[in-house]
Amino acid sequence: MTSPVRTELHDDVLVVISDNPPVNALGAAVRQGLKDGIKEGLANDGVKAIVIRCDGRTFHAGADITEFGKPPMGPSLPDVLDEMERAPKPTIAAIHGTALGGGLEVALACNYRIAVPSAKLGVPEVKLGLLPGAGGTQRLPRVVGVEQALEMTVFGNPISAKAAEASGLVDRLVEDDLAGAAIAFAREVAAKGDHPVSSARTDKLPDAAAIDGIFEAFTQKNGRKMRGFDAPAANMRCVRAAAEMPYEQGVKVEREEFMKLMTGDQSKAQRHLFFAERQAAKIDDVPKDTPLIDIKKVGIIGAGTMGGGIAMNFLSAGIPVTTLEMSDDALERGRGVVGRNYAGNVKGGRMTEAQAKGAMDIWTGTTDYADLADCDLIIEAVFESMDVKKDVFGKLDSHVKQGAILASNTSYLNIDEIAAATSRPDAVVGMHFFSPANIMKLLEVVRGAKTSDAVLATVMALSKKIGKVAVVAGVCDGFIGNRMLKPRQVEANKLIMEGAKPWDIDRVFVEFGFPMGPFQMSDLAGLDIGWHRDESRIETLRDELCAAGRWGQKTGKGFYDYDDSRRGSPSDEVEALIAKWAEKESRPQRHVPDEEIRERCLYTMVNEGALILEEGMAQRASDIDVVWIYGYGWPRYTGGPMMWADLTGLDVIVAGLEKHAAEMPEWPLSQMLKDKAAKGETFN
Template identity: 65%
Template sequence: MSVITTRQDGDVLVVTSNNPPVNALGQAVRAGLADAMAQAASDDSIKAVVITCEGRTFFAGADITEFGKPPVGPSLPDVIDTIEASKKPVIAAIHGTALGGGLEVALGCHYRIAIASAKLGLPEVKLGILPGAGGTQRLPRVVGVEAALPMIVKGDPIPAAAAERIGLVDKLVADDQLVESGVAFAKSVIGAASHPVSSARTDKIDSSLGDDFFDNFRKIEMRRLKGFEAPEACVQAVRAAIDLPFEEGVKKERELFGKLVSGTQSQALRHVFFAERAASKIDGIAADTPVLPINQVGILGAGTMGGGIAMNFLSAGIPVTILEREQDALDRGVSIIRKNYERSAARGKFTAEQVEQCMARLTPTLDMNDLADSDLVIEAIFENMDVKKDVFAKLDAIVKPGAILASNTSYLNVDEMAAVTKRADHVLGLHFFSPANVMRLLEIVRAAKTAPAVLKTAMALSKKIGKVAVVAGVCHGFIGNRMLSPRQQAANAMLMQGIKPWDIDDALTDFGMPMGPFQMSDLAGLDLGWNKEKSNSETIRDVLCERDRRGQKTGKGFYDYDENRRRTPSAEVEEIIAGFVAKSGETPQSYSAEEIRDRLLFPMVNEGAKILEEGMAQRASDIDTVWINGYGWPAYTGGPMFWADTIGLDVVVEGLKAYGHQVSPLLADKAAKGEKLNS
């Protein structure tokens, strides 16, 4: 069956795409649209055209699997130009999402109608590119530069109602009458003297918008996009819509697109896109494995983690019973959950009514027996194995048979917890990242006896609560924290060689990380796990804590902090480090920023390779997904394993050897063969 079909409704040609799952604009769809427009042009009985889609969405974008391959015509720009050049009015009837190339097709149409739940946007920037089929030139002409610029540079879709307000959508229609409304709209404009042509419009172009406008936009809107190349290219393309005629603006757009699509950042961001989707596929589980119903969740601990975890389920419509040992702690936890919701409501994320609905799903309790009917219970208590094993044994006796028991542990052995229960096949780790109601990552820890249905249920549930989930095996620190450990060891080793903490941190923040290891230590508190009575000035951290330099909370740690918690290098810390270096008898070293970075990151890649060797991660791209979504690794480098592939595994191996590390056999083997970690 053809992916594009046509039928005539009176004098209107209805053109329908059916290319599951998202009507991507692959070659067959483009060819079908071109043929449909040729049919409309050659048939005098056809007076107008309606373009619509079957399934859950309008065209949701280009087929990115075609990127990097030889182009096969007709090209999307040519198809859109053909639609726009039609002498007969063309109406886009939009449901679901009109994204990227899909919105560019709609912009090529003379009119656009949509149902209220539809969303429209140009998200190409998130793949390291820009709209390449005239979108940066047509959208400003249709809605104005001030409305178009953030849509293109930030890539976030807007709801149909907002699209109607700015003139992107001509009419909102009933959900169950989309095609009929499209035909009626088409008939209403047949015979009009002219129809709006997006590329020819000048009424929304404000030529007075100059350097000041664009510089101000960069200053306010692009601070969080530091390091990304595509946003600046998007600004330049939109600027061309003001400064140049349409044909020249399109040439500028294509020139910028070509540079981006062949660049490393776009390759990396496309890798990230596919990596997140691959992570949801679990090796060794049959397709017909059932998903268990999760209608009620129990959570042990109403602290920062427990409360944040609870919010994920409450927001997804799943009732939660939250347990604490003392009333004050329970009341405090519930109060913080409410404050978090109210803060989100103030930012427009929830309505006041939705906040109350979420809170109504929450049942606070001091009695563990109230968890008995839960389908899933997650413990988010103190990170101590004896305490956790005690809790798991008690839960096993109380919670109904068939329910899943999960630990939010960051490091500990889930198999040990499972062993104290009579349901080891229904035990796994669910490692949320703090703040749990905000961070996207969820490490799902597959224990030795975790049943396939339990693992599949956890993965399905992660999607329902809006998380990016990655399956990890049982090992100390799983994927993310296990790789963090050698980085911290490398940072500490450089301190003892006389490298200053701010030089180490800056090497990582310049690379694109949100903070370096010593900034992170100051944020967490240097006295975590430190014992004042037992401290004997053995380590740099001991001395800092003894001098009450315990991090941001005391106004000084590795750095000095002002009242706004802005960091500055500390002469006192420099003196402490120099003292330790002198006592060690080692000669102080000096490294470039690039070598500091490599000394920090190469051991992480090496540990990632060991994780793959041991089967603790399913694929290298899963490791990239963990680090991008859980630790702020710069997405435009693709993650640690993709970054290593990019710079060359041979470079990583030689660096590791030079720095005195034992190289993972898998890493050494792939480097020797000229292969990549991400195959």
């Protein structure tokens, strides 16, 4: 096979060029090519310096992830980079696009780095539950200092070439002709007597007396963000080794930590999600060449919190939006909310004033359906009532041009019934955004029985343009996410009647890795949402809580009592009310162990996910994982509910469900789950 790496001799400079589309990943053939290129440069006495660069749109953007889990093929990247760093002739990395992960490690093993201003540099391995395992955790602190190395390795976010130059990671920026500039730079540095070797540097490392303080301050500042994840702590241990040990000892620590992560469940789960997100964008039975509808203008029905958030997605992407409301006052309130959100983005440095103004300039409001006539996509974001939604879609059908997509933001309702209110059910689709819609990445795209391939493909492609992670769902109550939320909430509510305290259930969820538990979530959202508002009609515990003004954080009391800073504490009043309702419903009280809370609340969700797959309401198990990671705060390091079940063992899940079957008669055990457990299979 032809090597993806070639060499070009420019008089006294040898250029080693990788051409391995799409991102010049460092697969075995590329690693061998780099090794051979360095060897060629060293063997030629006329060569004074060696330049490493890439063709295509980027420098090496990381390891070849398809090699993960397979038998290793030589040469290993650590061995190649050690050889590169030991070369007696200067090596220069010429960086464009992104130098990420192993790509940045290649650049660090070179003596010098030159880059274009648009380049990005980083080590994102932590996002796959890993660490830079080719000396990156040891060379990076020596080049940029421990504080910068901690930020880069623990969080994995890339930095700009300009920031890299300021930290010493990049030696020179060039505006254009990177290839020519790199050769000229190589000749310039070749004349020097010695050259910086990353692994040998100590000038950026802190004094021994300062090391404890640096790591304690970093942990105190970032501990909450790292909670539950193994990889950030492993990256910290490796950076600390770089600060305290010679390079040869530090790389041994790095290798040990890397292998522990690579073989651990968290990295398996996070690598699973990497592929799952990409797989979710594919629709199995829609041809890849399906023509897309050109979306030049979007209409949105409703200027409330959800409607405004949805509008921002399109406005920020440069797509004009017309929002329809019932009154000018409602429009003005909606515009004010969107304006304040953009002002907050500017203040937080997430966009410039010019970008915010540009987005607001392409927003228009109306109270007349006729003004939506030229829209290519209209999204309804009104009250969650079938009658209201059918009325809206009937009006859209009579005002909006043929060929336009009609979408509902419903979170539960039947898309096919909504579509039946129009004369073009093939144009109707669900677009379930999650609140706050301008921030949350998940978009459930609900495929109706008659939704056309072109409509579905267009919405999936558009979701990427507006920065969403889209998952296709079928028509069923609650689709994927809210359907699986139901058994969790039902069981949590039953458990507090049996003796578990709301705060104990929430604690189990937080310890599992959720940002909050179900009762904390209820207080945050508001217990009054969907309440009938009749204070004399007390039929449930929730009715009594609402009638007593315990609506959640907004009234300072819900399941919890809240102080002025909205910090919650267990409520004696709620505990007494729960005891009252348990007695009224003849529910004997008992101690409920944490294990039972997990099994009844989480195992039932896995079972519901299996039923969703059985019914064809989700294309694949990994789609369910994507929904719960991006929409509901399921802990990323478990890979999502279905991957977590795989790692736990489906036989364990089935045994737990069967153990509690008497307490949970409303959740029939999935035949798919039972069969897979019996055969020792997994969902993913």
